Amino acid sequence: MQVNNDDERKWYLATKVLTSGLDATEQAEWETLKNDLTFQQEFTLIEKYWSKLDTLPYQQIDPEKDWKIVRDRVQQQVPLQRQRVAMPWLRYAAIIVVCMAVSFFVGSRMRNGLFSSGSQQLTTIEAPAGSKTYITLPDSSRVWLNAKSKISFDENFGIDNRYLKLEGEAFFDVVKKKTPFRVETPLYTVAVLGTAFNIKAYSDDDHVSTTLVRGLVNIEYTTPFGATQIMQLKPNEKIIASRTDSGDASAKNYIFNHERGIDAENETSWKDGWLSVKGESLRELARKIERLYDVKINFENEELKTYRYTGRLRQLSLEQVLKALSLTSPVEFTIDEKNVTLRENQSTKSKYRSLQAP
Known part of the structure; x- marks a missing residue:
């Protein structure tokens, strides 16, 4: 994006502060602007009204209409002799309205x-x-x-x-x-x-x-x-x-x-799509699975709840996760829509060695 003068550059940077963030070079520029008290006062006012304005129709965004609401409120606070100085940032108003709504609601x-x-x-x-x-x-x-x-x-x-x-x-x-x-x-x-x-x-x-x-x-x-x-x-x-x-x-x-x-x-690998456990019981693991896949897990054998697991598994489909569970412990499962039933697999039970909690 080409910016033609100092005032426009200030408000271009302000737009990015409020939306997508600054890169290293822009951050250095932004730090120098902290010495511009007039600009900082105006920016603080904009930031305040943007955060507090609860009348913006986020479900149906109208940048021009939404910005006019903000601009009118701010101009009531900015003395007339300073409004001409503040005008360059108006051209970024619609961009800020849309970007803030998108970044906040994605x-x-x-x-x-x-x-x-x-x-x-x-x-x-x-x-x-x-x-x-x-x-x-x-x-x-x-x-x-x-x-x-x-x-x-x-x-x-x-x-x-x-x-x-x-x-x-x-x-x-x-x-x-x-x-x-x-x-x-x-x-x-x-x-x-x-x-x-x-x-x-x-x-x-x-x-x-x-x-x-x-x-x-x-x-x-x-x-x-x-x-x-x-x-x-x-x-x-x-x-x-x-x-x-x-x-x-x-x-x-x-x-x-x-x-x-x-x-x-x-x-913290869960945010990147991993299911990680360390010495957790099957009862605790079942709660994670219930939340991740929006299902209800029922145990036919209470003893199953005490089995412990350590490892990390990519969050695939529910069936794939349960199959991985059955390969490492004497567990069988059935899935009926949103209900999962776990039971002991008697034929593999003797081969399973429970991991004890650390």
Whole structure:
């Protein structure tokens, strides 16, 4: 794209900041623009209204109409003598409207304003059972949602906060900013500035875990005595909280273990289409399969639930995954639409040696 003058170049870069991101050369240019206070004030105002404007009809995007709504609101805030200076970025308005909508909604199921907390509207993005979802958040951070997972955040996310709630499993690649990025799970909160990490916090699992790929994260939770405990993770480290009883999902019912020297890339390979397990029982593995393929798994033999597995398998069809399971353990299966039944294969049972949990 050819840009003809300095003002147009500024707003071309601003467009990319809000949508696709900058390359290394452009990032260097953007850093120098931080000394241009007038431009930064205008950009902050644009960024604010874009993130907060809840009247944009995302289901039927009309760039000219949508931009006019934003432009009119902004021009009410910008003094008349400065409006001529700000005009060059108007030609990029339609591009920004479309690109922001596309980058934010690709592959996702979004429900806007279904819940409210006080005067704040919440946005919920969900990956239903049987699918995964990738999203770019308003602050340009990226999130991969695993099957049967969702995140929620309010209308000020990326403006005066970077706070969201997670149910299920997600991989976060967080853009570094001064405002902390905080993810609340039912058990604890993960706080970062800029990093890449994975959180697994399904309500029906016995374990809640956070794995760090790069950067630093703090795990914050409340002890049974009411004190705040903070545990810090470094790359290739993992926090596993294991449930001790059937009580509510609070820290008092969990034991926290800090693991070091793990293979973080393997731990997060689910987002790249792998099914990885390490010393997991068939009961735990069955839950993963149920979420990934949107099925219900039934056990004819309770003993099967205790068999343990370690390995990595490409997420192929349901039948292919179950066949791989039957080749490594005495398991037979039948599939009836969305119902899967597992039973022991008596003829191969004596050949199977269960892997014990580490």
